[in-house]
Structure formats: C-alpha cells, structure tokens
Amino acid sequence: MPKSDKLSSGGVKLLQEPQLAQFATVMADGAPQITPVWVDVEADGSHILINTAEGRLKTKNTSRNPDVAVSVVDAQNPWRYAVVRGKVVEHVHEGADDHIDRMAQKYLGQEKYPFRRPDEQRVILRIRPHHVLEQGVE
C-alpha cells in the first residue's frame, strides 16, 4: 500500500466520481466522530474539500481541532480506496453556495442543492492531507 502526503492521480479520479466519503473529526472530549459526506478534490490531489454549514458538528469540531480523517471506498469495489489523515487548513465561505450546487450535480444530477435551509451559511472545509493510503486506484 503506497503511502504519500497527497492523493495520486488515481486517488483524485476516485474522489472525482460520485463516491460517498466518510469524514472523521474529533469531539470536544477527544473522542472521534464520523459522518458520511459528499466530497470534492482539487485536481492536483493537494486538498480535499467537504462542504458543510456553520453550526454543524463537523464545522464546530474542526474549528476547535483541525485534525481530520477522510476515507473514500469505491461502492462497487471495496479493494479500491483512499484513506487520508490531514488537517483542515481553511474554512472557506466564498463560493460555498455555488460549490454545494456543483456537489448536487455530481451526486444527485440536480442543478441546485435541494436540501438548503434558508438560514444556513455554507462553508467548505479545505483539508490538506499529510498521510495518504491508497489501494487499487490507478
């Protein structure tokens, strides 16, 4: 299993598919927490992007503690996956509304994100991997 500090082109390809990711953050008491999430990736593999909203557990946890983990396994092939440890290096508000619409296109084939709540402020958690484990990607 090749280890690296960024995603390979095969890992990027996996994350560009509409594969569900699992996102782990750390609670205030130090215990881990996981959420299934949509995921995006910068084309060079240097950052993973997760779009959430202010006030959510993921946002609160990563504001306090930027250490996270992300796992993406091909839903059709459990031997093809990328597992990442990294840090949230930025909470991005600019463009986060457009970004969640793009995620809705990717995952739902819909032009607009259908679950938006009127009062929510979307935020992109920009994650820089420092340990990447990939299996079966090419």
Add this chain to the structure above:
Amino acid sequence: MPKSDKLSSGGVKLLQEPQLAQFATVMADGAPQITPVWVDVEADGSHILINTAEGRLKTKNTSRNPDVAVSVVDAQNPWRYAVVRGKVVEHVHEGADDHIDRMAQKYLGQEKYPFRRPDEQRVILRIRPHHVLEQGVE
C-alpha cells in the same frame, strides 16, 4: 434522525449484511484515523465487533484510547446508514480466529480467512455504542 444508545433491529440488519464499515480511532497525538473494515454485530444491537490483529494501529490506538466511531452505509443506497460513537469495552482473543473465518464467509463467501499471517494474533474489538444515528434502516 432517531438517536439512541444502541442499534435498532433495522440497524442490526444493516450490519448483518456484508456492508463495509468505516472505523475511526484516535492516534497518540489526538488526531483521528479511519480504516475500512469488515464488521459484525451482536443480535440485540448492544455491541459492534471488529476483528483485527495485535500490533495493528486499530488495536494500539484503542488500547490507549477506547473512544471510537463506526459508520456503515449501504453500498447500494447512501441514504440508508448507521453512524455510531462508542467505546471499545473489551479486547477479546478467545474465539477471534473462528470469528475472522465467519467474517470471511460473510464478506468473501470463503470458509477460511485467506489473508491470515502465520505470526498474527487476532483480536476482536468489542464496541459498546453510546450515540447511534440511523437513517433509512427498518
């Protein structure tokens, strides 16, 4: 999303299927780590079982810090899932070899676990959930 401190019968059913789980533990430095794993569940939903080996990261991390999270999403239906926060209450060695063979039957349809290493000691991490979030299970 109903919250509970144990899996519902629908959640148990999901984990009895050969669905891949994602298992989060905490590293020595407090950062989270995720691994895709096979998963088993006690029929009453009170404990989740993950079979690993001594010396592995999962075993070392949970020996130091029993706080874990487990996420199981139906590979065919991302809206059907169980997400759990809990504690490893026991590291079970007795029966762990038979148990990994049963897991190989469940996930691979093979009578014997084919990846066993001659020098490895299998161990079951017995996890007691304290926060359970289920969606779309019945």
